[in-house]
Amino acid sequence: MNFKGGKDLYVMDIFNRVSSRYDLMNTIMSWGLDKTWRRIAAISCSFSEGSSLALDLCSGTGMLALELARVMNFRGKVLGLDFSRSMLEIAINRVRGSNLDGIIEFIEGDALNLPLPSNMFDCVTIAFCLRNVISIRRLLEESVRVAKPGGRVIVLDLSKPRSIVLYQLYNIYLRLVVPLIGWLITGHMDPYAYLPDSLREFPVRESLSKIMREEGLSNVKFIELTLGTVAIHIGVKPIQK
Numbered sequence: 737m738n739f740k741g742g743k744d745l746y747v748m749d750i751f752n753r754v755s756s757r758y759d760l761m762n763t764i765m766s767w768g769l770d771k772t773w774r775r776i777a778a779i780s781c782s783f784s785e786g787s788s789l790a791l792d793l794c795s796g797t798g799m800l801a802l803e804l805a806r807v808m809n810f811r812g813k814v815l816g817l818d819f820s821r822s823m824l825e826i827a828i829n830r831v832r833g834s835n836l837d838g839i840i841e842f843i844e845g846d847a848l849n850l851p852l853p854s855n856m857f858d859c860v861t862i863a864f865c866l867r868n869v870i871s872i873r874r875l876l877e878e879s880v881r882v883a884k885p886g887g888r889v890i891v892l893d894l895s896k897p898r899s900i901v902l903y904q905l906y907n908i909y910l911r912l913v914v915p916l917i918g919w920l921i922t923g924h925m926d927p928y929a930y931l932p933d934s935l936r937e938f939p940v941r942e943s944l945s946k947i948m949r950e951e952g953l954s955n956v957k958f959i960e961l962t963l964g965t966v967a968i969h970i971g972v973k974p975i976q977k
């Protein structure tokens with residue numbers, strides 16, 4: 737992998753350090769809702785009845801890849817890609833020896849320079865990753881490239897509640913409570929302390945929809961979940977592209 741900036745290495749190091757407690761931490765931070773969010777993101781792929789092919793970018797411990805396989809009724813194939821070896825090891829162990837072996841595969845790679853051919857996947861998902869990369873546009877551009885014409889790109893990520901009061905409370909939760917829980921569970925505080933900063937600059941709702949359209953997606957829409965703290969953006973790669 738050929739990285740341009742220090743942010744990539746910083747992010748990779750964070751996930752390598754917290755991997756063993758990542759899923760537990762997610763469940764606690766999201767009050768157990770993260771599985772439901774991923775399930776809704778997987779359903780948003782709107783897979784057809786036949787066998788489909790999905791790509792889960794920044795797959796981490798493979799939780800969304802698992803939901804994708806379930807939503808496809810285990811008929812299609814899912815490829816999960818991530819650049820953190822420690823996160824992928826957990827994903828691979830989860831699948832190994834289960835009935836998902838052969839349905840889900842994981843590869844190590846950089847989501848900003850995908851080692852994959854164009855026009856291949858019925859659905860490309862990106863969960864909780866757009867905030868972490870050096871270029872949102874580049875990640876979307878690569879996602880659109882590898883999606884089939886007519887295929888979907890789904891972005892699941894934190895969002896900003898519309899109510900100012902709720903946004904302030906949410907900020908306090910992210911700034912004070914989450915790093916403290918992170919420290920108690922993983923022994924590291926800094927990986928969780930950067931969450932509010934990553935969200936502050938992050939484009940949400942109409943702004944992210946606009947970027948998705950500019951990167952070549954059509955029919956872009958978004959669904960807000962859990963009081964607007966999380967959102968799923970959905971775009972379709974036009975047939976003529």
Ligand SMILES: C[S@@+](CC[C@H](N)C(=O)[O-])C[C@H]1O[C@@H](n2cnc3c(N)ncnc32)[C@H](O)[C@@H]1O
Nearest residue numbers: 751794795796818819820823846847863864865
């Ligand atoms: C917050 S985790 C999300 C994992 C998973 N999608 C989920 O729903 O739990 C972000 C993941 O993105 C990965 N990541 C960040 N930048 C990446 C890049 N440029 N290429 C590949 N993976 C990347 C990290 O290693 C980490 O596993």
